[in-house]
Amino acid sequence: MANHKLAGAVADANFFEFGRQIEYKAQRYGSSVVLVDRWYPSTQLCSSCSNLQPMSLSVRIYECSACGLKADRDFNAALNLEQYARQAKPIPDTEG
Ligand SMILES: [Zn+2]
Incomplete structure (x- = not known):
């Protein structure tokens, strides 16, 4: 995270994964x-x-x-x- 560009890429990847999990959970529970x-x-x-x-x-x-x-x-x-x-x-x- 010391490298600003790397930190941004990691944050983007985490947000993508967060969104993927939200979609998955919503689908699973009919939301x-x-x-x-x-x-x-x-x-x-x-x-x-x-x-x-x-x-x-x-x-x-x-x-x-x-x-x-x-x-x-x-x-x-x-x-x-x-x-x-x-x-x-x-x-x-x-x-x-
Ligand atoms: Zn008001």
């Missing part, structure tokens, strides 16, 4: 995998009213300026990702 764009603002959206407000990483509690929702930052983000996944189309099974 589907939904990919979310890396720039989807899951931490900046209000899970109650969809208000979008910027948040610095140090702010750990989401406090919606529109509806007043107050929730743990990560919990709010998890709710947004759940809603995203429910509305998204699952990735088609390419292995038959």
